[in-house]
Amino acid sequence: MLFFLPGENLRMAIFTGNARDLFRIQLANFLLTVATLGVYSFWGRTRVRQYLYSHLELDGDRFQYHGTGGELLLGFVKMVAAVVLAFAGATGLRLLIGGALGEVAYTLSIYFAFALLVPVAMLGSRRYRYSRTSLRGVRFGLYATLREFFPFYLKHLFLLVITLGFYTPVFQVELERFLIQRTRYGDEPFHFDGTGSDLFSGFILNAILFWPTLTLSRFWWEARKRNYIWTHTTFQGVRFRPSLDGPSLLVLTFLNVVLTVFTLGLLTPWIKVRAMHYYAENILLAGDLDLNLIAQGSNTANATGDALSSLLDLGGDLGL
Amino acid sequence: MTPTVWTGQYYDGRSAARHDVTVTFEEQYACVRPAHGDPFPIPVASLRLTAGLLETEPVTWEIGSGPARLVIADRAVLAEAPPVLSRALKAERAPLPALLGLSGAVAAAILAFLWFLPALAEKGAGFIPWSWEERLGATASALEFGKLDICEDAALRGVLDAAVNRLAPRSPYPIRVRLVSSPMVNAFALPGGEIFIFAGLWNRIRTPEELAALLSHEIQHVERRHATKAIARELSTSALIGLAVGDATAARSVMETMGTLRALRYRRDDEEDADRRGLEAMMQAGIHPRGMVELFENLQQVAQDMPEGLVYVSTHPSTAARAALIRRESARFAGAGEPLVSERMWREARAACR
Numbered sequence: 001m002l003f004f005l006p007g008e009n010l011r012m013a014i015f016t017g018n019a020r021d022l023f024r025i026q027l028a029n030f031l032l033t034v035a036t037l038g039v040y041s042f043w044g045r046t047r048v049r050q051y052l053y054s055h056l057e058l059d060g061d062r063f064q065y066h067g068t069g070g071e072l073l074l075g076f077v078k079m080v081a082a083v084v085l086a087f088a089g090a091t092g093l094r095l096l097i098g099g100a101l102g103e104v105a106y107t108l109s110i111y112f113a114f115a116l117l118v119p120v121a122m123l124g125s126r127r128y129r130y131s132r133t134s135l136r137g138v139r140f141g142l143y144a145t146l147r148e149f150f151p152f153y154l155k156h157l158f159l160l161v162i163t164l165g166f167y168t169p170v171f172q173v174e175l176e177r178f179l180i181q182r183t184r185y186g187d188e189p190f191h192f193d194g195t196g197s198d199l200f201s202g203f204i205l206n207a208i209l210f211w212p213t214l215t216l217s218r219f220w221w222e223a224r225k226r227n228y229i230w231t232h233t234t235f236q237g238v239r240f241r242p243s244l245d246g247p248s249l250l251v252l253t254f255l256n257v258v259l260t261v262f263t264l265g266l267l268t269p270w271i272k273v274r275a276m277h278y279y280a281e282n283i284l285l286a287g288d289l290d291l292n293l294i295a296q297g298s299n300t301a302n303a304t305g306d307a308l309s310s311l312l313d314l315g316g317d318l319g320l
Numbered sequence: 321m322t323p324t325v326w327t328g329q330y331y332d333g334r335s336a337a338r339h340d341v342t343v344t345f346e347e348q349y350a351c352v353r354p355a356h357g358d359p360f361p362i363p364v365a366s367l368r369l370t371a372g373l374l375e376t377e378p379v380t381w382e383i384g385s386g387p388a389r390l391v392i393a394d395r396a397v398l399a400e401a402p403p404v405l406s407r408a409l410k411a412e413r414a415p416l417p418a419l420l421g422l423s424g425a426v427a428a429a430i431l432a433f434l435w436f437l438p439a440l441a442e443k444g445a446g447f448i449p450w451s452w453e454e455r456l457g458a459t460a461s462a463l464e465f466g467k468l469d470i471c472e473d474a475a476l477r478g479v480l481d482a483a484v485n486r487l488a489p490r491s492p493y494p495i496r497v498r499l500v501s502s503p504m505v506n507a508f509a510l511p512g513g514e515i516f517i518f519a520g521l522w523n524r525i526r527t528p529e530e531l532a533a534l535l536s537h538e539i540q541h542v543e544r545r546h547a548t549k550a551i552a553r554e555l556s557t558s559a560l561i562g563l564a565v566g567d568a569t570a571a572r573s574v575m576e577t578m579g580t581l582r583a584l585r586y587r588r589d590d591e592e593d594a595d596r597r598g599l600e601a602m603m604q605a606g607i608h609p610r611g612m613v614e615l616f617e618n619l620q621q622v623a624q625d626m627p628e629g630l631v632y633v634s635t636h637p638s639t640a641a642r643a644a645l646i647r648r649e650s651a652r653f654a655g656a657g658e659p660l661v662s663e664r665m666w667r668e669a670r671a672a673c674r
Contacts, residue, residue, distance in 0.1 A: 016376055036419040037426060043414035054371045054380075061329075061338065062378065064370065066386070069414050136338055137331030137387045186336055291336040296387065 010241060012284045015276040017055030022269035025051055030266060042076065043069030052276060058135065059289070066139075067132035075128070079121075086113035119153040120146060126179060138186040141297045142179065152178055169203040169225075170196030176229050185235065186294040194232030199225060219253065220246030230283055238287035248278060324400055326392045330354065333388030343392060345401045350390070362390065364402050372398060381405065438553035445545060445552035450492050450512075453548055457512030469501040471519065473672035479528070479661050480535075480669075486605040486660065487536050488543070495539055499673055505622060509538040511548040519673055524622055528660035529611025536598035536612075544597065546590040595642060599649045608657030609650030616646055 029044030046069045053065035090113065094106035127142040134140065156174055160167045173196035180192040206221035223244040230242035252275050259267045323344040330339040330352055344351045349361040362383055367390065372379030378393040398406045480497040488495050493513035505520040515538045525531050541547060586594075599609050661669075 018376065021374055021376060032414075032416070035423060036416075037423045039419050039423070040414055040416075050371075051374075054377055062371070062380070062391075064380070064389075134387060136336040137333045137389045138336040139387060292338070294336040296334055 009288060010284045010286055011059065011288075013056055013058045013280045015056055015273070015280045017051060017273055017276065019269040019273045022048070022051055022273060023266070026266060026269055030264070039073070040069075042072035045069070046072060048272075052272070053133065056276065056280065059291075061136050064134045065132055066134060067128070071128070071132075075124070082117060082120075086110065086117070089113070115157070119149055122153075122175075123149045123179075130183060135185070136291060138291075138294060138296050140183065140185050142183050143297075144179065144182040149178065169199035172196070172225065173199060173229070180229075180233055184297050186297050188236060188294045191234045192229075192232055193234070194228060199228055216250060217246075219250040222246070223249050235285075236289055238285055238289055241284040241286040243282045243284075244279075245282075248282075252278065324397075326394060326397050328390060328392035331387075331389050331391075333383070333386065341390075343390070345397075345405075347402065350401075352390070364404060367405055369405060369407060441552035442549040445549045448545075448548060453545070454493070454512035456548070456551075457510040457514050460510055461514050468516070471499045471501045471673035473499075473669070475665060475668035476672040478669065479531070479665055482661050482665075483528075483532050483535050484539070486607065487532060487601050488539050489605075491539070491543060493542055495542065497535060501673060507534060507538060509541040509547060511542070511545070511551070513542050515539070515542070522673065524618060525615070526618065527611060527614065528666050529608055529657075530615040530618060531611075532602055532605075532607045532660050533598065533609075533612035533615040536602050536607075537594045540594040540597045540601065541586065541590070544590070544593055546586045546594065550586055550590075592642065592645060595645060596649060599646065603653050606655075606658045607660055608655075609646075609653045612646050613650055616643055 025047055026044075029040065029047060032040040033044055046065070046067055049067065050065045053063040056063045087110070090106050090109040093109055094102040096102070097105050123142075123144060123146060127144065130140040130142045132139075153175070156167070156171050160171045173194055177192045177194070180190050183190045202221055202224045206217050209217035223246045226244050227242045230240040230244075233240050252271065255271045256268060256275075259265070259271055323346065326343045326345075328341055328343055330341045331337070332339070339357075340355045342353045344353075345364070348364055350364060350367065351359060351361055353359040366384050367381040370380050370382050370389075371377040372395060375395065378391050379395055379397055381390045383389060476499060480499075484495045484497060491513070495513045495515065497515045497517065499522055500516050500518045502518045503520040504518040505524065506518040507516065507521050509515045515535065517534070521534075525534065595612070599612055602609050602612065660666075
């Protein structure tokens with residue numbers, strides 16, 4: 001299906017799923033998760049992703065999700081191992097140093113370990129999701145290694161700290177630039193041409209209004225930021241045309257929290273479907289794509305090995 | 321019969337090019353005819369269904385291990401294509417039998433830990449020789465209760481001994497009752513026959529029959545080995561924990577359990593058992609069972625007066641069921657009953673340890 005809107009050659013993805021089917025899937029997931037003491041949840045989550053992806057249509061073609069529950073389970077086990085290792089290391093340090101200084105070293109090393117795990121999770125989950133997503137039989141991919149990302153992340157984190165947080169918009173935009181520039185569909189890369197300083201006024205406005213609005217201003221800031229990032233993202237020279245707005249993000253987030261808390265997540269399909277419609281309708285493509293010429297990328301060959309790539313490189317989706 | 325011609329899309333997995341095709345199914349092959357180019361066959365055995373079981377999904381097969389795929393929007397194809405093609409991809413399903421089996425095993429282990437082992441230990445406790453129980457009780461008594469301030473009085477001793485002789489004339493245990501000078505409203509029995517009554521409770525007892533009822537109840541705890549069984553239940557769990565953490569010094573577990581003896585709770589069944597058999601023993605001894613009814617009402621009154629810190633009342637909850645049981649059983653008793661001790665002895669004993 002293809003939508004032409006007046007004025008510009010805009011096209012959008014269409015979400016064709018419905019809440020009732022998704023509810024059935026989630027109900028079965030819920031029961032099986034209880035029956036297996038929680039282990040099934042990894043397969044359940046995979047089933048939900050499969051449903052959401054396979055009901056998202058672009059130009060007549062459905063997306064497809066290739067991840068498996070086993071991969072998520074493995075990623076989870078690795079994450080648990082990493083956290084246990086972090087605590088074990090910190091405890092060893094506390095015993096080695098001893099006294100009040102040992103306590104300080106313990107606390108600091110825990111913070112440090114989690115600061116290290118954040119970029120691992122950030123890169124790992126996105127890389128996993130992209131490598132398990134395909135359209136027209138061609139996979140997406142994030143071609144970045146932790147070895148590249150880590151120094152980059154630490155450098156910008158350092159700048160963030162010494163500027164007392166004023167670097168935040170640049171930090172977030174630079175992270176997106178790093179990740180988007182290395183994202184490809186098949187062999188065709190995405191491009192990003194934004195600069196963080198454009199977002200500075202929005203950031204300051206949010207900082208001023210954050211507490212007076214009881215933190216609600218963050219939804220407007222989030223919409224502004226995401227719109228900016230999408231607007232400056234191109235694929236085959238075609239630009240995205242986002243129109244996300246604060247009130248909608250607020251309502252979606254609020255309903256999601258309410259349904260998760262009060263219905264154990266069982267009624268979240270309605271909000272998930274609503275969110276899918278919202279994003280599909282509000283992130284448009286301004287131009288024609290020519291996908292016929294795009295060749296399969298090189299990451300498909302070792303896609304399943306992604307989660308196993310190395311010990312430090314946690315790779316797989318951390319189930320976050 | 322000519323096979324149905326299905327229209328669909330074919331993606332070769334090498335590029336994102338979409339090829340509009342028509343497809344016919346034969347027994348072994350799917351015949352794919354592109355709008356431009358030569359027709360080619362795909363072995364049915366290499367097609368694996370990845371989407372299409374839901375009405376809202378077009379039927380999608382991966383070819384081989386992917387990423388090439390064949391898509392047919394009309395779901396009627398599932399009914400007409402070879403049956404093997406309507407089976408979903410197995411590799412991506414959860415190993416449910418294994419997961420459920422594992423969960424069952426874990427649940428069984430938890431159940432064994434919480435219920436089966438204690439039950440087994442309790443059964444085993446029934447075979448413990450009396451002498452062991454006596455020693456267990458003596459050790460506990462020396463360890464935990466040696467510090468207690470015991471009130472000794474000849475008149476009191478006379479009353480207590482008389483009660484024990486009447487209520488448990490043929491007991492295999494050397495029943496010994498002692499009064500503790502403590503304001504706590506409490507009484508308990510140790511394995512092997514030691515019974516402690518605290519002054520707080522003693523001072524509230526109004527008649528010899530109430531005392532007989534209290535002692536009869538506690539003697540039944542001893543004779544029915546309720547404490548020993550409770551320790552065995554407790555021990556089996558803590559010993560298992562000890563085993564799990566590599567600390568198998570059973571002696572230590574025993575000591576720790578004895579430390580918790582004060583807080584040991586009999587099961588509700590045990591309490592009812594002690595009520596019923598205690599009443600029985602009173603009636604056999606010719607003591608009027610209204611003592612049990614009165615004691616029960618007395619304790620309920622006590623509970624209303626001072627709801628906090630009442631150990632005996634809190635471990636012997638005055639449920640309606642217990643009250644009904646006691647009243648029903650005691651109604652069977654015909655006759656006036658013989659007094660436990662003479663009025664004078666009772667008055668002298670009551671004066672002790674005030």
